[in-house]
Amino acid sequence: MLVLTRKKEEMIRIDGNITIKIIDIDNRQVKLGIDAPRHIAVNREEVYQRILAANKAASEESVHEDGLLAIAGMLKNTGK
Secondary structure (H helix, E strand, O other): OOOOOOOOOOEEEEEEOOOEEEEEEEEOOOEEEEEOOOOOOOOOHHHHHHHHHHHHHHHHHHHHHHHHHHHHHHHHHHEE
């Protein structure tokens, strides 16, 4: 992990197309401004974790439905 010290209004540039700017520093909070291309998702960690959990749940549900469809197809082919 790279650790940098920045002051208010200073910026960090990542890969030439992402800019992180220190907008404000107040007590124990730092406000960041992030400028990134539209195709790059920028999320708070807690939001990102919820997205991962939702995607995992959806994929498990999809696998379950696919399994049921496969069983239904096998039963249909056996005449039951």
